[in-house]
Amino acid sequence: xxxxxxxxxxxxxxxxxxIKNNKVAEALLKVPREKFVPKELRDYAYIDxxxxxxxxxxxxxxxxxxxxxxxxxxxxxHKVLEVGTGSGxxxxxxxxxxxxxxxxxxxxRIPKLAEKAENVLRELGYDNVIVIxxxxxxxxxxLAPYDRIYITAAGPDIPKPLxxxxxxxxxxxxxVGQYIQNxxxxxxxxxxxxRRNIGEVAFVPLVGEEGWHIEE
Ligand code: SAM
Numbered sequence: 035x036x037x038x039x040x041x042x043x044x045x046x047x048x049x050x051x052x053i054k055n056n057k058v059a060e061a062l063l064k065v066p067r068e069k070f071v072p073k074e075l076r077d078y079a080y081i082d083x084x085x086x087x088x089x090x091x092x093x094x095x096x097x098x099x100x101x102x103x104x105x106x107x108x109x110x111x112h113k114v115l116e117v118g119t120g121s122g123x124x125x126x127x128x129x130x131x132x133x134x135x136x137x138x139x140x141x142x143r144i145p146k147l148a149e150k151a152e153n154v155l156r157e158l159g160y161d162n163v164i165v166i167x168x169x170x171x172x173x174x175x176x177l178a179p180y181d182r183i184y185i186t187a188a189g190p191d192i193p194k195p196l197x198x199x200x201x202x203x204x205x206x207x208x209x210v211g212q213y214i215q216n217x218x219x220x221x222x223x224x225x226x227x228x229r230r231n232i233g234e235v236a237f238v239p240l241v242g243e244e245g246w247h248i249e250e
Pocket of ligand 1 (some may be wrong): 091094122124125143189199238
C-alpha cells in the first residue's frame with residue numbers, strides 16, 4: 035500500500051536530487067510515519083521536519099532519512115546496524131529496502147523508546163528488525179559483522195567498535211561534531227578507511243562510552 039500523503043514529499047525529494055534509488059522512494063512510500071510519532075503530533079507526520087518523540091529525542095526529518103539511505107547504498111539482503119532507534123521509523127524504512135532476506139539490528143539507549151519502537155515495529159510486521167536496548171557506541175558484537183552501519187546521533191568521532199564490526203567493503207554513515215556537525219560516509223577497504231563529508235547536519239548527541247559522556 036502506498037501512503038498517499040507521502041507522494042508529494044517523495045516527488046519533491048526526487049526532483050531535488052536527494053532520492054535517486056527507486057528502492058528508497060518505494061520504502062518511504064510504504065512506511066506509515068504517523069505510527070512512529072506521538073498521537074498528538076500525528077497531523078504533522080507528513081511534514082518533512084523532525085518531531086519530538088519524548089525524552090528529549092526526535093524522529094528525523096524525512097529528507098534526512100532519504101539522504102542517509104542513499105549514502106548507505108543499501109542492497110537487498112544486507113545486514114544493517116542502526117545506532118539510535120528513536121521511534122523506529124528509520125529502521126522500518128531500511129527494513130523495507132533490505133527486504134525479508136536482510137536484517138536490521140537497531141540499538142537505543144533509552145529503554146522506554148526501545149520498548150515503544152519495538153512494539154510499533156512488531157505491530158507493523160517488521161520481523162526482520164531486532165531492537166536492542168544498550169549503548170550503541172559499542173556496536174552489537176553478537177550479530178557482527180555488518181554490511182552497513184549508520185548512526186542517528188552525533189558523536190565526537192566514529193566509534194572504533196563500529197569500524198571493527200563493519201565488513202570489508204562495507205559502508206558507515208554518521209553525523210560527527212558538536213555545534214557544527216558533518217555527515218560522514220566511511221568506506222572500509224581492507225585496513226584503509228575512505229572518509230567523505232557530505233554536508234552539514236543537526237542531530238541530537240550520541241551519548242555513550244565511545245560518544246559524549248554526560249552526567250545522569
Ligand atoms: N532513527 C530515529 C528515528 O527514526 O526515529 C531517530 C533517532 S534520534 C535522532 C537519535 C536517537 O539516538 C535517540 O533516540 C537517542 O536516545 C539515541 N542515542 C543516543 N546515543 C545513543 C547510544 N549511545 N546508543 C544508542 N542510542 C543512542
